[in-house]
Amino acid sequence: MGNSTIYSKILYTRDLEAELKAYIEKYPKGKVFLATETTMDELWLPRFNAFFEESGVKKVVIPAGEHNKKIESVGKIWEFLSHNGCDRKSLLINIGGGMLTDLAGFAATTFKRGIDFLNIPTTLLSQVDASVGGKTGINFSGLKNEVGTFKEPIAVIINTDFLKTIDRENLVSGFAEMIKHGLIHNPEHLEELKPFDFDNIDYDHLQEIIRHSVNVKEYFVANDLTENNIRKALNFGHTVGHAFESLAMEQKRPVLHGYAVAYGMIAELYLSVKMCGFPESDLNILTQWMLGIYGKFEISESDFERLYQLMTHDKKNESGRINFTLLPEIGQIAINQNCSKELIQEALEYYRNL
Numbered sequence: 001m002g003n004s005t006i007y008s009k010i011l012y013t014r015d016l017e018a019e020l021k022a023y024i025e026k027y028p029k030g031k032v033f034l035a036t037e038t039t040m041d042e043l044w045l046p047r048f049n050a051f052f053e054e055s056g057v058k059k060v061v062i063p064a065g066e067h068n069k070k071i072e073s074v075g076k077i078w079e080f081l082s083h084n085g086c087d088r089k090s091l092l093i094n095i096g097g098g099m100l101t102d103l104a105g106f107a108a109t110t111f112k113r114g115i116d117f118l119n120i121p122t123t124l125l126s127q128v129d130a131s132v133g134g135k136t137g138i139n140f141s142g143l144k145n146e147v148g149t150f151k152e153p154i155a156v157i158i159n160t161d162f163l164k165t166i167d168r169e170n171l172v173s174g175f176a177e178m179i180k181h182g183l184i185h186n187p188e189h190l191e192e193l194k195p196f197d198f199d200n201i202d203y204d205h206l207q208e209i210i211r212h213s214v215n216v217k218e219y220f221v222a223n224d225l226t227e228n229n230i231r232k233a234l235n236f237g238h239t240v241g242h243a244f245e246s247l248a249m250e251q252k253r254p255v256l257h258g259y260a261v262a263y264g265m266i267a268e269l270y271l272s273v274k275m276c277g278f279p280e281s282d283l284n285i286l287t288q289w290m291l292g293i294y295g296k297f298e299i300s301e302s303d304f305e306r307l308y309q310l311m312t313h314d315k316k317n318e319s320g321r322i323n324f325t326l327l328p329e330i331g332q333i334a335i336n337q338n339c340s341k342e343l344i345q346e347a348l349e350y351y352r353n354l
């Protein structure tokens, strides 16, 4: 298969083994490897052990949790691949949430300068966002995804059965990226999300709306894989969101990624009103809706400077300018919006006062 894949195939299935078998058979026996995380290994992998053993697939297990998205975990995967005869024509299958697919994707794209990898996302966040689009990476020096690569997996296999065992908080976290997709590109998708009932989930319906969300992501990735221009839309909410997430980690009150993105989207919608004429009435409706789902992350004025400093590390920045992706209206984007420090603080103040 080689390293030349440009766009991944996204497959929706309830029969994981059948889809996977077809891929495994394309690679030489003994040259397909599996990376997963502890929670998956305990909960789901026993169901597939016989299948992987029969297929000659060896496995490495990484401890779960965002704090393990670090270079030491990548080293563990490199070591495993190296000791088990992985070569350039091998395949690494990544089964897990966004932490695992980002991390193991990074290990795959750097091992021997890059081998094929395939993602099987098991959380809502990784199904609608992290596993799709080829952004791989690890956290470094207290900063989110500070080191990473752009390379698409050969395929992403989405099975909503995995979502039956994730907790509500993780489901709600992934939902934030779906809201983002509606906001940046698809108002109908946003509307179909509004009545979603977390207490009474219809998994066939969920698969349908996941597909709509992934379609938005694929549109931007297909047009700008390496984020030179319109892919920056997918980063809406993340300039402030990543800063919230890093601050929360520093202050030892960590929040899930999607929660931080939701907080960030509220602040960035405020900036959208000020910079691009986003309707204030929509800001109010969306703020109340997201507050209802995500609650409030308490910050004080003394956090503003640190949040601003964290934003100066955002990957969209150029020549010392903090570049936001903002919205003139729902479904429309304005990239490279440079906001003053005062306005950013005003947006944080808006959020703080909610």
Ligand SMILES: O=C(O)C(=O)C[C@@H](O)[C@H](O)[C@H](O)COP(=O)(O)O
Residues within 6 Å of the ligand: 129, 130, 133, 135, 144, 145, 177, 227, 231, 234, 235, 236, 238, 315
């Ligand atoms: O795929 C993209 O492009 C995104 O920006 C999607 C984000 O939701 C995602 O969290 C991404 O990993 C963040 O990327 P980063 O470049 O800001 O680290």
